[in-house]
Amino acid sequence: MQIKVLGPGCPNCEEMTRRVKQAVDELGIEAEIEKVTDMAEIMKHTMSTPGLVVDGKLVHAGKPLPPVEKIKSMIGG
Template identity: 40%
Template sequence: MNYTDLKPAKMNIQVLGTGCAKCKSLEKAVIKSVSDLALQADVSKVEDIVEIMQFGVMNTPALVINGKVVLSGRLPKDKELKELLTQ
């Protein structure tokens, strides 16, 4: 098998937040970082409080990558966000 022919899997990224300024800032930062890193990703914003609670998140904004909560309750610095996206 030639591994160079494999395409990276598309990431599913969700920004959880009810619409506050920090939530909107995280969404913009995620979209910018995905673009800067040329990642294949679907980025969506989850504002429904019931759906947010299903992730067990108590503080927003929160970041979910491929179904796993990786950040909650704060805005990450640019470098930290890019590290989270490339792990």
Template identity: 40%
Template structure:
């Protein structure tokens, strides 16, 4: 099972990325643990400066922009 993390302070871009992740998982019909990290101190542990960040299995896939649903599906198939 994939572990997907969306890091961001809760801004519109972060929420859209989180919703896109949920949609991608639903469209693929896979099981995944989706974690939303909004705590600044927790985000700093990942050494990121721009949000939102999309991580899959602890690998940063997208940062500083909204990850699109089709793009996320491609990452999940890797």
């Protein structure tokens, strides 16, 4: 599974990455987490950061950040 966290590097994006890692750990699945900071790349998916893309599909964008439990269901646990 390929997971991308989209965001220019603000505190919210860091927090999002942390929660995604925790969700992946708790689910115990194999996933590659990539942080995308390139604006053109981010803009292909969303205007609201932080964004979460799972296997090429946008599943979350902007604030408020979803709780870890919700992220688990987003990445299909």
